[in-house]
Amino acid sequence: xxxxxxxxxxxxxxxxxxxxxxxxxxxxxxxxxxxxxxxxxxxxxxxxxxxxxxxxxxxxxxxxxxxxxxxxxxxxxxxxxxxxxxxxxxxxxxxxxxxxxxxxxxxxxxxxxxxxxxxxxxxxxxxxxxxxxxxxxxxxxxxxxxxxxxxxxxxxxxxxxxxxxxxxxxxxxxxx
Numbered sequence: 001x002x003x004x005x006x007x008x009x010x011x012x013x014x015x016x017x018x019x020x021x022x023x024x025x026x027x028x029x030x031x032x033x034x035x036x037x038x039x040x041x042x043x044x045x046x047x048x049x050x051x052x053x054x055x056x057x058x059x060x061x062x063x064x065x066x067x068x069x070x071x072x073x074x075x076x077x078x079x080x081x082x083x084x085x086x087x088x089x090x091x092x093x094x095x096x097x098x099x100x101x102x103x104x105x106x107x108x109x110x111x112x113x114x115x116x117x118x119x120x121x122x123x124x125x126x127x128x129x130x131x132x133x134x135x136x137x138x139x140x141x142x143x144x145x146x147x148x149x150x151x152x153x154x155x156x157x158x159x160x161x162x163x164x165x166x167x168x169x170x171x172x173x174x175x176x
Contacts, residue, residue, distance in 0.1 A: 006031040006068045011100065013114045018071060025056075028110035030100065031068065035115055035162050036079045036093065038064040040123045044138035048087065050156065051134050056105050059134060062159040066115075075116045083120070087136070088127030093118040097169045103157040111158050117166055141167065 006024045008017040009032050024031050038046040046064045050057055065086045069078040079093045096117045103111040126136055139147070145167060148155050155163075 004068070005071065006033075007071060009114050013098070015071075021068065022109075025109040025111065028102070028104070028112045030112050030114060033066065033068050033111075033113035033115045034075055034079050034082075035066040035117050035158075035166075036064045036083055037117065037119045037166060038083070038087075038091065038122050039119065040121070040138060042138070042140075044140050045144055046087075046122070046126070047137055047139055047144070048128070048133045049135040051130065051132050053131070056107055056109055057156045060156045060159075061154055062156040063162065066158070066162075075118065079118045079120075086129055086132040088129060089122060089124070091120040091122045093120040097165065099165055101158065101161045101165075103161060105157065113158070115158075115162060117162065117169075141170070 003020040003022065005018045006021050007015050008019055008024065008029055010016050010030070013032065019029065019031070040046070047061050048064060049061050050059060052058045065083050067078065067082040069075060075095055076093050080090055084090050096119055098114065098116045100114050128136055144163065148160055148163060152160060
């Protein structure tokens with residue numbers, strides 16, 4: 001199986017090339033990514049616990065799903081695809097904010113991403129892919145915020161960064 005390629009971008013999110021995913025993370029090169037946040041009718045966020053066999057951040061809690069766009073794939077199409085692959089369901093998504101972040105890991109890899117955050121709504125249990133996801137749960141945003149402060153080692157590095165940006169965005173944006 002050919003290794004997945006990521007889309008290398010500049011600071012304006014303009015494509016400048018393609019590179020195998022692992023190589024981009026080894027070289028800490030800026031590439032396009034997305035993060036999906038799914039909420040239920042109680043305004044709880046669906047979190048996933050990464051599968052224990054993942055090559056980085058295994059067993060840590062993170063947002064509903066995240067990954068990388070494929071060449072020629074829109075942000076929304078990528079989010080919907082990966083949500084189905086990881087969590088086993090499809091729902092409409094809406095783009096919110098995007099920003100650049102950098103998060104190094106103990107294993108020498110670095111996430112350096114131009115991240116597009118999308119939100120959606122879903123009220124049922126997911127049908128998780130055990131190769132990607134060990135567990136899942138619903139949590140109110142305030143509880144997520146407190147738990148990250150109290151137990152930061154239980155969460156992925158990127159989720160802590162993205163959650164903070166997303167939380168600030170939600171507190172500046174009136175409810176729709």
